[in-house]
Amino acid sequence: MREFGYRRVSDVATAVAVLDAEPHARFLGGGTNLVDLMKTGVERPALLIDVRELPLDRIESTEGGGLRIGATVTNSDLAAHPEVRRRYPALTQAVLAGASGQLRNMATVGGNLLQRTRCGYFADVNKPCNKRVPGSGCPAVEGEHHNHAILGASGHCVAVHPSDMGVALTAFDAAVSYESADGPGELPLAEFYLPVGDTPHLETALPPGALITGVTLPAAPVAARSRYRKVRERASYAFAIGSIAAALDVRDGVVRDARLAFGAVASRPWRARAAEEVLVGAPADATTFAAAADAELAAAKPLPRNGYKVTLMHNLVVSELTALAEGVAR
């Protein structure tokens, strides 16, 4: 491991200024991903700026009926917060589906959004990877890709985003607040992650040197009836092979509002807007749910060994929407 500097900061302005002065610095939140990547040589920062003591650890209601979540709120605290559990149950379920108790106690909301893919080629500095070394190639396209992307990928990168939390946040139209040398800013999560295209190394629209300060969830009455379902290759402590955050508001047998987002199928949490369009105004029945799944997955381009994910996501859409329509408590 390369020797690195370490500095703990206590206010946002200092954090941003220190990063501005040292371009090879990284912000350190829980370190649950960054430190692993430093050990394997994928990340080699000259300086770690520890942001865990910044005053960004609160969860507050907004005037509009939403929630503002500080960037250094831990996954554990987020999942346990009564208003999160009441207003956005899928978010609590998503967070609790991820990692382990120990990791959730360390991991932060800001860091969760910026975690890197767990693609085995990305994690191994002895192998080509366009995300790690632009232009070196993507061996996953022809190689091991049974848990790679079916949506929104390109021939340059087929890696998936590993977050569970981000899937629920995406479904509920979260916006990311940040602070940079040029002042504060905000990005809708839908625009936060960049398309893969031929630049998979450019992952977010966050301006250079910016520090995530929080995430704002707008009021979303539909989210009070929401579920998160994660499928993985063992019962616990594994990244998803497919996941779904779903919310459904049904009145008189007709879908009034719906939110759907997929995890582990694309380079970012995948908002299923095509599916939502089919759902809203349609009868809340199996035919509609299947049609919604088909509408979203029509764009799927599976690789030779991950076609099962298309079926998996179809089945998850139908089963989770059915459960919500039937009022099944999780």
Place this chain on the structure above:
Amino acid sequence: MTTATTRTPTAQRAVGTAHTRVEGRDKVTGAARYAGDIPFAELAHGWLVLSSVARGRIRSLETAPVLGMPGVLAVLHHENAPRVDSDHIGLLGVPPEPTSVVFQHDRVPHMGWPVALVVAETSEQAREAAEALVVHYESEPHDVAFSGGHPDVYALDGHMPAVTEKGDLEAELAASAVVVDEEYTTPEEHHSPMEPHAAAARWDGGRLEVVDSNQGSTWVADGLAKLFSLDPESVRVRSEHVGGGFGSKGVRAHQVAAVMAATVLQRPVRVVLTRRQMFALAGYRSPTAQRIRLGADADGRLRALDHRSVNLTSTVHEFVEPSAGVARVMYDADAHHTANRVVRLDVPTPTWMRAPGEAPGSFALEAALDELAEKCGIDPIELRARNEPERGPVSGRPFSSRNLLACFREGARRFGWADRDPRPGLRREGRWLLGTGTAAASFPAGAGPSTAVVTAEADGTFTVRIAAADLGTGARTALTLVAADALEVTTDRVRVRIGDSDFGPAMIAGGSMGTRSWAWAITAAAGELRERLALGAAVPPEGITVRSDTTAAIGALAQKERHSFGAQFAEVAVDVATGEVRVRRMLGVFAAGRIVNPLTARSQFVGGMIWGVSMALHEEAVRDLASGGHVGADLAGYHVATHADVQRIEADWIDDPDPDDPVGIKGIGEIGIVGAAAAIANAVWHATGVRHRSLPIRPDRVLPAGTGALRA
């Protein structure tokens, strides 16, 4: 002087009673130190550099910049490392594994081949410098693609003949009312002990001393003495606590590199493997491709049995995973053919991994038996009962004992097998389809020559010294119980010291033979000591010491089929809409000799069964054909069962003392995994109606297969 007596009339028999680990307190308080923890003055740290090509030659190494980095003391590689003698046979009867014979030439035969050792004052400096070392290769095309149909497959004897053939296979198959002819595959699997390989080497007064984590200190000492052409007496290897081995902890690159560096630098050097390096350097279980053909009469009696297995090995060493061997023990047929074949590829050499041969072999054979039971319309346990052989199907020798059917009877009773509807795909609970399955298990019961030293101390206690290894299994505790009984004293008067090659030659912790072999030697020495003390011998201050050697006694054992047996039962839940498979409960009932310590024995059986859950559902090391290396070579990418994957698992045993062993032991280290994957796979069929013949049974396989014919 005092006079010791070993007669304690009130002493209970210790063997057979539950006893917590004698070193348990040390382990849970952190007082027990492992090889990577033990400090040495002036300790330097070595970091291995592994090849980044799968085949070729080292053209050059840019060592100068690395030697200028902070703290760097040396860079050892093929041009400057000490020469060693690899032309010898080790204690286990095989030449040294070439990946451990580091830095002797410029050839690179597989990805992850050790090409250099960077030594520095701190581990961090060594690692940073090792990762900065530029190595230039002439790379050559490689072949790492394993398949049973590879054109270069050939038959290979291991510790058993490659091929056995009895009877006219094709004729018996043709005459059979029912035939099963299927292929089964198992993937590359890794030992993944929690404690990585670690060794520190130093020269002390003309002796080489190595503090290691291994499965046999005399085994490693012998290997190092031969490699470095040293007098065996001048090498001492210690390995007091071991955090798992499972077959991977013998002579490996880290000890050899540490000895080289300690020799060159004349100061202590420690080398620790990373988890990722272990995937290349610590051995693994080869993938297997197995074809099974069974032919039976309508009543299920076998007329033909053909079990052929192919595994891979490296281009530099031959290793056979003898999966077809299990058929030579389990079932007889008029025509009985078995064959173990290998193909050499540009990969690291596989090695023994918990139940080598039996683990993958039992998956194929016991799954095929289940398919035969289905086709015959016979209960799977009844099918096995109808094919219970009276003698070794290939050897013709009698079994020392064979209590397989007793295991099935007891297991069936406790599992509730009698109520089972054999038809698949009928049971649903919410989104889950439920099913149950069973399979037989067996593993050889052997013993290896060992020496033990038992001393009656002047204070009335006893010290046992034996170069045993406790891999975390509880061996030290089991030997304490055995010694107490042999000395006829209570366990608190017995101190067992292990893991030191200076204690004399002893069997390794391997082949499920460790505890039996060591217990035999201890019993022999203790018996003689007790006789001496019974004669009223006074105990001098230095104590009275007796040494035993079981070589002759073990050599005199009659040739028999000697095995442990067991019956595995599993209940699974399968969601065919997501492909998820969960094992809800398992029961294993074993006939595995006298159980020395029920507490740790149960843990060992259950641990093996949990490994079977992993083997059935999770474990697969993926080799990237393009690079020839692994993808996801860490415990995030290589899945083993978590606590949440382990629901109700029970293990128990029936009385089955080995009549030819002084303590009645057979050995329990490996049989827990045998048959477990087959029982789970058979239960998945019972739940869904689909046969999964390739492991692991993962969502990407289960989801596309759905419920198969049931849907039609």
